[in-house]
Amino acid sequence: MNTFARLLTGAAIGVAVSVTSFAAVAETPANMLVIAHRIDDVTTIDPAESFEFAGSDISRNVYGRLVSLDPNDLAAGYKPDLATSWEVSEDGKTITFTMREGVTFHSGNPVTAEDAAFSLQRAVILNKTPAFILTQFGFTAENATETIRAEGNTLMITTDKRYATSFVLNCLTATIGAIVDKETVMANEVDGDMGNAWLQTNSAGSGPYKLDSWKPNESVTMSSNPDYYGGAPAMERVIVRHVLESASQRLLLERGDIDIARNLNPEDIAGASQADGVKIEDELKGRLMYIALNQKHPELSKPEVRQAFKYLIDYEGMRDSFLKGQYTIHQNFLPATYLGASEENPFSYNIERAKELLAAAGVEDLEIEIGVREAQERIEIGQSFQNAAAQAGITVNITVGTAKQILARYRARELDVYLGAWGPDYPDPQTNAGTFAYNPDNSDEANATGLLAWRNSWDTGGLTEKVDAAVVENDRDTRIQMYQDIQAEFRETSPFVIMFQQIEQSALRDNVTDWSTGQAVTSAAYWQVTK
Amino acid sequence: MALTGDNGRGRVRASLPPWIKTTALTIGSIAMTMLGLLFVTFIIGRVMPIDPVLAIVGERASQSTYDAVFLELGLDKPLVVQFGYYIWDVLHLDFGTSLLNARPVSEDIARVFPATLELATLGIIIGIVIGVPLGVVAAARKGSWIDQVARVLALVGYSMPIFWLGLMGLLIFYGILGWVGGPGRVGIFYVDVVPSVTGLILVDAALDGNWDVFKNAFSHIILPASLLGYFSLAYISRMTRSFMLEQLSAEYITTARVKGMSEWDVIWKHAFKNIRVQLITVIALSYATLLEGSVLTEIIFSWPGIGSYITTALLSADMNAVLGGTVVVGLIFILLNIFSDLLYKVFDPRAK
Numbered sequence: 001m002n003t004f005a006r007l008l009t010g011a012a013i014g015v016a017v018s019v020t021s022f023a024a025v026a027e028t029p030a031n032m033l034v035i036a037h038r039i040d041d042v043t044t045i046d047p048a049e050s051f052e053f054a055g056s057d058i059s060r061n062v063y064g065r066l067v068s069l070d071p072n073d074l075a076a077g078y079k080p081d082l083a084t085s086w087e088v089s090e091d092g093k094t095i096t097f098t099m100r101e102g103v104t105f106h107s108g109n110p111v112t113a114e115d116a117a118f119s120l121q122r123a124v125i126l127n128k129t130p131a132f133i134l135t136q137f138g139f140t141a142e143n144a145t146e147t148i149r150a151e152g153n154t155l156m157i158t159t160d161k162r163y164a165t166s167f168v169l170n171c172l173t174a175t176i177g178a179i180v181d182k183e184t185v186m187a188n189e190v191d192g193d194m195g196n197a198w199l200q201t202n203s204a205g206s207g208p209y210k211l212d213s214w215k216p217n218e219s220v221t222m223s224s225n226p227d228y229y230g231g232a233p234a235m236e237r238v239i240v241r242h243v244l245e246s247a248s249q250r251l252l253l254e255r256g257d258i259d260i261a262r263n264l265n266p267e268d269i270a271g272a273s274q275a276d277g278v279k280i281e282d283e284l285k286g287r288l289m290y291i292a293l294n295q296k297h298p299e300l301s302k303p304e305v306r307q308a309f310k311y312l313i314d315y316e317g318m319r320d321s322f323l324k325g326q327y328t329i330h331q332n333f334l335p336a337t338y339l340g341a342s343e344e345n346p347f348s349y350n351i352e353r354a355k356e357l358l359a360a361a362g363v364e365d366l367e368i369e370i371g372v373r374e375a376q377e378r379i380e381i382g383q384s385f386q387n388a389a390a391q392a393g394i395t396v397n398i399t400v401g402t403a404k405q406i407l408a409r410y411r412a413r414e415l416d417v418y419l420g421a422w423g424p425d426y427p428d429p430q431t432n433a434g435t436f437a438y439n440p441d442n443s444d445e446a447n448a449t450g451l452l453a454w455r456n457s458w459d460t461g462g463l464t465e466k467v468d469a470a471v472v473e474n475d476r477d478t479r480i481q482m483y484q485d486i487q488a489e490f491r492e493t494s495p496f497v498i499m500f501q502q503i504e505q506s507a508l509r510d511n512v513t514d515w516s517t518g519q520a521v522t523s524a525a526y527w528q529v530t531k
Numbered sequence: 532m533a534l535t536g537d538n539g540r541g542r543v544r545a546s547l548p549p550w551i552k553t554t555a556l557t558i559g560s561i562a563m564t565m566l567g568l569l570f571v572t573f574i575i576g577r578v579m580p581i582d583p584v585l586a587i588v589g590e591r592a593s594q595s596t597y598d599a600v601f602l603e604l605g606l607d608k609p610l611v612v613q614f615g616y617y618i619w620d621v622l623h624l625d626f627g628t629s630l631l632n633a634r635p636v637s638e639d640i641a642r643v644f645p646a647t648l649e650l651a652t653l654g655i656i657i658g659i660v661i662g663v664p665l666g667v668v669a670a671a672r673k674g675s676w677i678d679q680v681a682r683v684l685a686l687v688g689y690s691m692p693i694f695w696l697g698l699m700g701l702l703i704f705y706g707i708l709g710w711v712g713g714p715g716r717v718g719i720f721y722v723d724v725v726p727s728v729t730g731l732i733l734v735d736a737a738l739d740g741n742w743d744v745f746k747n748a749f750s751h752i753i754l755p756a757s758l759l760g761y762f763s764l765a766y767i768s769r770m771t772r773s774f775m776l777e778q779l780s781a782e783y784i785t786t787a788r789v790k791g792m793s794e795w796d797v798i799w800k801h802a803f804k805n806i807r808v809q810l811i812t813v814i815a816l817s818y819a820t821l822l823e824g825s826v827l828t829e830i831i832f833s834w835p836g837i838g839s840y841i842t843t844a845l846l847s848a849d850m851n852a853v854l855g856g857t858v859v860v861g862l863i864f865i866l867l868n869i870f871s872d873l874l875y876k877v878f879d880p881r882a883k
Contacts, residue, residue, distance in 0.1 A: 219722060241715060242835075244833060
C-alpha cells in the first residue's frame, strides 16, 4: 500500500505542475468560422422541403431569394435581394419583380426570372410540409404555371385575392422562397421528382456560401462564393460541427478550437461568461410558452376564469429560477422582433386577484387536468402552475406524456388545459395571428387542427374578422396598429395565457463580430461575420 | 486442415459428416437468431408510441402531405405483408431510407460504423494489453499491492459513471493540459482533408501518407479509446484474475512447483495456457459491447459512431434507422459469438 500511496502522490503532483503551466489557447484560422451546434434536426436541405432550424440556417447562407432580411438590420424588414424592385398591380393581386442583372449561381449559370419562377412553382407542385406558406396565396399545382410566370427579366406572381404586399413579401423571405438553379436541379431529376432527392443532400444556389458537404449528425462545411453579388464574405470557410453535449461545446470554446457555441445550458453559459476571451450574446427567438384553456369546459369558458388564470402564473419566479437566461416574460402572441409585436405585459403573479375573479364567476372546488409534454422545463412550469392554482382553490392534475399522446388529445379538443410551446412558421405577423386569434368555424366538423383557437374551441369573438382585415391592409403603419389592437383585445379575452418568449444565448470568442442567429423572424447568417 | 491423418494425439478421422453437421447447425442457428431479431425489431418498431409519418412531415403539414407519406411508407398494408417486405429488403441489405435525412440507412451505417469500429478496436487492444497481464500478476501475487491496485481499478471501473469520467478526462487532458484533441474524430481544420477509403481515419491518413492528420486523429481517439479500454480492462483483468486463481489452486500446479519448475513457467506456460479459451469468450463479449456502440462515450466525445446514430434515430422516431442499426448490432453479436466458438475449437482439444 505504501508504494500505491507514493504512486498516487506522484501522480497528483504531476497533474498540479501541469495545471500551473496551463496549455495555451488554440486559435481558429482568421478566415474560418467554426461553430458547434446541434444539427441533428436537419432532415433535408431542399429549400422546398426544409422546415427545421438547423436546415434553415444552411439555406439562408446558400440560397438567394427575391427579397431577404439583412442580418445587421433585421428590424428594417425585407430588402431587395435577387429582385431589385417590385411593382403591385392596380387590383393588388399581381406583383412584378425585376431581377438583378449579372448574378450567377455557384454552377456559373446566370440567375434568371425563369429560375425564380421555376423555384416557386416547384415548391408549390412538390407540396412538401412548408408548401402552405406559398399555397395560402391560392397557388396550386394546377395553376402554378399561370400564377407564377417569367417574362424577360421580370417575374410575376398573381395571388387569388388582394393581400398586404408586406405579407406576401415576408413569406418570400422564408426558406421556401429560395431561388434554385433550374438547369442544375433538372439535370438531377429522378422519376419526375423535380430534383427533390438530389437537393435533399446537395445545393444549387447563388448565395454567399457554397455547400461543400453535409454529413448528418456530424458536420456541415461551406466555402465562400467569391462571386457573390454582395461581395465575397470575410469568412472563407464555415464549419458547423454537431456537438451534442453542452459541456463539450463549452470546452471547445474555452480552448479556442471553435468560435461559437450555440447550445450551452444556463450553467455552462454562466461558466463560460467568466472565461477569458469569451462573450455571451442574447437574441430573442420565436418560440412562445403558453397555457390554453379548453372552452368546451363549462367553468373554463367563463370570462372571469380566463382572466383569473392569467394571474396564477409566477412569471418572474420562473424566469429567474429554472428558466434563467433562456426565456423572457412575454404575454402576446406575436414574438418580440416581429412586425406589430407588442411589449405590453400587464399580468403578474397575484393569487388574491385570481381568487376575486374566481369568486365573481362563482367557481368553487374546480378540478382540471393539464396535459404536458415530456420536457423538463415544461414539467417544471406545470408544477409551478399547479402550486399557484392550489392556493386559489383549483386542483390541477398534471398528465405528462409523449408528443404523440398529448398532442393527439389536444388536437382532438379533449384536454381541459394544455401547456405547450408554439413557434412562428414564417416571418410575417399573419403566422401567429392566424393561429391564435383566427377561427372562422368553431364546429367539431371543421377539424381545423392547425388553428390553436380551434383546438381550444374558442370562438374568437370578432378577432377572426380583424385578422382577416389586417392581412390585406397595405399601409405598413396601419397594419402594425391593427395587430397591436388585436393583441390588446386578445390579452384580455382569450383563453390563452402566453407566458414566455425564448432567448437563444450564443457564446462567442470575443473577436467574433456581427454574429446573428436571425432573431425570431429568420435563421442564422454567416456572411456578415468578421473576426 | 487435416481431415484425415494424424491430428497429434494419434487418433485418426476418416469422414466429413461431423464438420458438415456442425456447419449446417451453425448456419441454421444464425438464420433462426437473425429471424428472431428481425421479428422483435419489427414488432418494437410498430408498437412504439411514435408516429413515423408525423416524424417525417412535422406537426404543421397538411392532411394531403401526411396521407402521401403514409402510403409511401406502405403503412396501409397488413402487418404480415409489411413484415414480409421488411425481411425481403433486409436480405438485400436494404434497410430503407432514413426517415430523417432521406438517405439509405445502409449508407448511413456504412458511414458511422467505421468510426465505432476504430474506437472499439483501439479500446479493446488497450483493455487486453493492460488487463490480461494485470489480471495474471494480480492472481499470482494475491494480496500484494499490485493485486490491490488491480482491484481498485476494477472497482472504480465498475462504479464510476462513464459520463462523468469522460467529461473529467476531457476537462483535464484536453481542457487544462491540452495533451489530447477535443471532441470529434479529428481537428476541425482537418475535416475532409484525407480521402475516405476505409472510413477508419487512422488507416485512411496512413494510406494517404498524411501524418499530420494521422497525429491529429490519434490525439482525438486516444482519450475515448483509453476510457473504453479502461472499462474493458476493469472487466478483463477481474475475469483473468479469477480464472487464474482457479487454475493456480489446482493440483497440477502444485505438482509442477514440486517438480521445481520456475514460477514464470508455472504461471505462463501452465496456468495461463489453460485459461486462454475462457479469456477469448470474455474478450469477444467485451469487444461486442464496445462495438454495439458505447452510447455515452460517443455522445460526450461527439463521436459519430453507431451508438450515437441509433440513439439520435430513436429520439427522433427514425424507425428505419433504428431497425437497421439494431440488426447490424445483432449481427455483430452473433458473428463474434461464432468467432469465439471457432477459436474455442482451435484452442481447446476437448471441443474437437
